């Protein structure tokens with residue numbers, strides 16, 4: 001019987017040799033191992049991240065397992081060499097008795113995006129010694145990565161990112177890289193490593209991907225790793241005790257992603273960063289870098305995302321960029337002129353710096369801009385007419401600068417039809433609020449007009465029915481709050497600030513706003529008089545201090561059960577507290 005079997009399998013091989021189109025059938029033992037593995041788990045749609053995902057194992061029922069979904073067999077031997085069960089909605093515990101570990105010919109295995117219910121990586125993995133690719137990411141494995149992984153000496157890709165409570169301490173990262181010397185891709189995001197990065201990693205000349213996000217790394221990052229000739233992705237963000245320096249970069253570098261935010265890298269950005277001609281993302285926010293930002297950044301012709309904020313750069317100095325965040329980095333002087341060449345820019349944030357001077361007229365050339373955030377600087381000069389040409393703007397925030405002159409609201413409303421967030425607060429601007437009727441105009445969601453020299457409620461607000469937040473504080477608005485004000489946007493308004501004006505009362509009585517959905521209402525420092533109005537039922541913050549309300553506090557105020565902050569001080573209220 002034994003002999004016969006041997007003989008027939010010999011025939012099969014010979015046949016395969018001569019007619020290469022005929023693939024050997026899958027091996028029975030591998031077929032049954034697969035089926036037992038499948039049966040040891042549940043298919044549970046709720047563990048699938050992608051709701052359109054389907055479980056590959058569901059269709060495992062025909063005779064030839066080599067034709068099953070997710071499976072690849074060796075064309076000559078018929079052995080199973082690749083098993084791809086990514087996002088297969090598999091749920092359940094797994095241990096070394098799993099028949100998965102009988103598939104000893106596997107070279108490629110992905111169990112990523114399933115839910116192994118907090119299982120440890122089973123030591124039976126040692127059986128899969130042919131593996132060159134192993135992906136166990138985001139599959140709810142936990143615990144210590146086992147020593148047996150170190151015996152998989154052919155591994156080129158190892159990815160155990162995004163599991164819960166996973167550790168690489170015994171064995172250590174050092175042992176891992178000392179044993180797995182063929183690694184090309186190493187991803188251990190969110191694995192608690194709690195060590196420094198071994199310098200030997202700089203000898204991995206084939207390394208292409210290194211991803212060690214949030215690994216509790218400490219010590220000095222070996223700068224030579226950045227210079228590895230094949231490296232194109234490096235991400236060590238969110239390791240707050242990892243320090244290091246950026247080396248000189250060669251023109252031969254293949255780096256595409258350089259992500260260091262939330263680490264303690266210090267020193268300067270070398271001018272040679274401009275050599276990284278393939279760089280797509282540079283994110284060094286929240287580091288400790290200093291010196292000047294080199295103008296060679298303008299040479300990064302592949303760059304799509306540049307995030308430099310929250311460092312200690314002293315001064316300032318890119319073409320297909322669509323996205324620039326230079327907020328809070330201590331920029332001084334004028335808005336850098338090289339920015340005005342980046343006519344593909346969609347997002348520009350320069351907020352919270354010490355920028356002075358005028359907003360350059362050339363900003364008009366940035367026609368793709370949809371977010372322009374310049375708040376908290378010391379910019380001067382008139383509100384640039386160039387803004388009216390930025391037709392794609394959705395957010396314009398110049399809050400807290402020294403801009404002066406006149407803003408024509410009619411022009412803004414009908415030229416910038418996509419604008420939803422407008423903040424002009426705290427400048428020396430005056431608003432021209434006379435508007436004409438247009439068929440289509442901007443509908444704001446957030447409108448901040450603090451300190452804009454307003455003397456009356458702007459009429460155009462009557463047509464703004466999408467408003468969520470409105471700030472008209474610190475103006476000189478006189479008289480009554482008009483009847484239409486609390487009815488135009490009853491359903492949407494959440495935050496309203498009318499404080500520090502010269503308001504005396506409510507046209508048509510104070511009941512007008514008690515039907516609204518306002519959660520925060522600030523009426524402080526006006527000249528409101530009469531009896532105290534009851535806030536809307538769901539109001540959380542109600543501030544009416546420094547007015548001239550008289551009489552008793554109505555007991556019905558106690559129905560406003562959402563109230564968290566209530567300030568009635570400095571009025572002429574009398575009687576008992578309800």
Ligand SMILES: *[C@@H]1O[C@H](CO)[C@@H](O)[C@H](O)[C@H]1NC(C)=O
Pocket residue numbers: 042044046047091115
């Ligand atoms: C499916 O997975 C969810 C999340 O892990 C779990 O709470 C639930 O009990 C599972 N359902 C079944 C039938 O196992």
Ligand SMILES: *[C@@H]1O[C@H](CO)[C@@H](O)[C@H](O)[C@H]1NC(C)=O
Pocket residue numbers: 047048049113138162
């Ligand atoms: C991991 O999977 C969960 C759901 O299974 C999903 O919500 C999460 O976004 C995934 N995380 C990553 C980083 O892919």
Ligand SMILES: *[C@@H]1O[C@H](CO)[C@@H](O)[C@H](O)[C@H]1NC(C)=O
Pocket residue numbers: 042091092093117118
């Ligand atoms: C998941 O793990 C818990 C706790 O270890 C265990 O009680 C439960 O049976 C496991 N569920 C499955 C489907 O393996």
Ligand SMILES: *[C@@H]1O[C@H](CO)[C@@H](O)[C@H](O)[C@H]1NC(C)=O
Pocket residue numbers: 040093094095096097
């Ligand atoms: C391993 O898992 C199998 C089936 O899931 C279970 O019957 C067995 O008790 C487990 N063995 C250990 C040692 O946990």
Ligand SMILES: *[C@@H]1O[C@H](CO)[C@@H](O)[C@H](O)[C@H]1NC(C)=O
Pocket residue numbers: 096097098101102103104123124127
């Ligand atoms: C390793 O593979 C052999 C051969 O298929 C098998 O007999 C053994 O049970 C496997 N070990 C584990 C831990 O699965």
Ligand SMILES: *[C@@H]1O[C@H](CO)[C@@H](O)[C@H](O)[C@H]1NC(C)=O
Pocket residue numbers: 086112113135137138159161186187209210211
């Ligand atoms: C690790 O695998 C997960 C799931 O397949 C994937 O989303 C992630 O990009 C991989 N990490 C790296 C650095 O390639």
Ligand SMILES: *[C@@H]1O[C@H](CO)[C@@H](O)[C@H](O)[C@H]1NC(C)=O
Pocket residue numbers: 169192193194216
């Ligand atoms: C990571 O491991 C270290 C050393 O075992 C431990 O002190 C630390 O609390 C762990 N961190 C987390 C977030 O579990």
Ligand SMILES: *[C@@H]1O[C@H](CO)[C@@H](O)[C@H](O)[C@H]1NC(C)=O
Pocket residue numbers: 200203
């Ligand atoms: C790393 O490479 C350097 C230079 O090529 C060599 O001197 C050193 O011995 C290598 N280190 C190890 C641990 O292989």
Ligand SMILES: *[C@@H]1O[C@H](CO)[C@@H](O)[C@H](O)[C@H]1NC(C)=O
Pocket residue numbers: 237238261262283285286
């Ligand atoms: C780093 O950047 C990523 C993505 O931009 C972000 O999710 C993360 O919070 C950042 N970490 C720090 C410390 O800024």
Ligand SMILES: *[C@@H]1O[C@H](CO)[C@@H](O)[C@H](O)[C@H]1NC(C)=O
Pocket residue numbers: 243264266267288290
């Ligand atoms: C930040 O860098 C400076 C040198 O530029 C250094 O003196 C300081 O210790 C660094 N701070 C941290 C938290 O690493």
Ligand SMILES: *[C@@H]1O[C@H](CO)[C@@H](O)[C@H](O)[C@H]1NC(C)=O
Pocket residue numbers: 340341343362365
């Ligand atoms: C900006 O646009 C003007 C025309 O409005 C043009 O003359 C000028 O060359 C443009 N500048 C840049 C840097 O593209």
Ligand SMILES: *[C@@H]1O[C@H](CO)[C@@H](O)[C@H](O)[C@H]1NC(C)=O
Pocket residue numbers: 527529530548550572
């Ligand atoms: C407060 O209101 C009372 C009458 O309601 C009026 O006599 C008084 O002058 C007002 N005080 C101020 C400071 O407006």
